Amino acid sequence: MLLALTKAMDSKGCTYKELSRITGYSVGVLNKMFNNGNVKFDTILSVIRNLVPEKETEMIQLYCRQQEDIKPENLKDLLEYTTTHRLDSLLDRVIEMSIKHKNKIVNQWGSFYKTLKEWRNRKMTDYEAYEWLRESKVTCNHLKVLVRLMEMNYFYVIKDYKIINDIQAIVRNMLDGMEDSYLKNSFIARVSEMTSALELRVNKNVEEARKHALDVIERNIGETYSAFSYQTLALSYINDSKVKFNHYYLKALNILDNWYENTLINDMENRRIKINSIIDRDFDRDFVQAEDDPLDLLIKGIKSNDTIYIYACMTKFQNAGDAFLAEIPKMELIKRGCAEELLSII
Structure with missing residues (x-):
């Protein structure tokens, strides 16, 4: 090298x-x-x-x-780097080096990332992973930060957003006490990715969402992290700029195409077409309907001027914890004479 x-x-x-x-x-x-x-x-x-x-x-x-x-500190950084960059074969090698290392703290790091990899590869359920996190007896302060980060991931999956906000505050305080390093940079990016998603989907704060998404991209901790941040940026521009929406969305698609199966990419491209159709009020474009995509209900409702479908779309987004996208059908309902005050308390 x-x-x-x-x-x-x-x-x-x-x-x-x-x-x-x-x-x-x-x-x-x-x-x-x-x-x-x-x-x-x-x-x-x-x-x-x-x-x-x-x-x-x-x-x-x-x-x-x-x-x-390789220095113990660098092994820790390499475990994080190969994890966030999804270099699984290299990660296996670094895990093995860490577990065999004479430093017991490094052994703990190796074992921890080995289990994280199993969680990511779906060799354990989210709940099993959470139970494992709760029972983890980590002694290294930096590893305690990672435990908290993984807890945030679990609560995001089960949509318990309030507790995520509480954990974020704890994690940011812990990060303030860390010396500058690759590990700290990566941990901050992980927190920013979560913050960006929550600020947009839950708090409907587009400026904060964009700020944190750009922070993730700038910190460059892995292509998939950048891609999902580009997706958040794209969605934040739905109401402001069709050009920027498509620009960032296509950036996300181009990156994710290298990492995920065609099914996910096709679903994302279909959603992009649907959102453009809604923005342009042009519903003659070809796209594939999905069983669980609320946007299909919205398009059906707009085309038929049937508020039942539009309301069903809003309810689906709300039940999924996506207050930001729920605003789109809500505005359509208001245009059709539904009382904003009533919609706001549903």
Whole structure:
């Protein structure tokens, strides 16, 4: 890896001084890195992203294979990096290295991420995972933050949004006490992703939703995190800008196409077509109806001018905890003479 990065520097005519200016790390730290690679993971990652961004995954793989004695702090960062970037085969290797490490805290981290991977791959139910989290006896403060983050994921799945807000406040306080590192950056992005979704779907606060979604994208902790943040950005512009809605939605689709089966991508594209149809009041476009998509009820209601279908759409969104999208059928009902005061208390 170091040889490849050195060649990249030479080919670009980049000096240590110039690299120091770009990355923000001192020439001394960069010298140490290129001599033995024994520096913090975020330093290595910053150099890779500035020199050979198109080869990031390849360089990280080389680092894991070639570095004989990876520092405990870097193993923790690598566990998080390979998890959020969905590099499962490399994650397995880092988990194995961590579990075999002489440092007992690192052993705990390896075992923890191994179970997280099993949860993500649906080898345990959400409730089983939550019970496991409750019973976890972690001793490392940073790992305690991760436990809280995973609890937030569980409560988001079961739509208990109030408790998520309570946990978020605790997590942000815990993060304030962490020193700057790749791990801290990634944890903040995880919180911002959750905050962005809640601000839009539950609180209907588009400005806060956009702010946190952009924060996730800027922190660059994995393509799927960026994609779902682009989707949140897109939805936040439904009422403001059709151009921006489609711009961000297509960005999300292009990324997710590399990670998910066609069924999900097709469903998302169908929803984009439906939303554009509603914005343009053009219902002659071809799209596939879905059993559980409330937008089908809305379109049917608008086309037939039947408030029963529109009301059913609003109720479905509300039951799903999506107050933001529930506003779309609500406005259609108000246009048709339904009292806003009555709709607001339903």
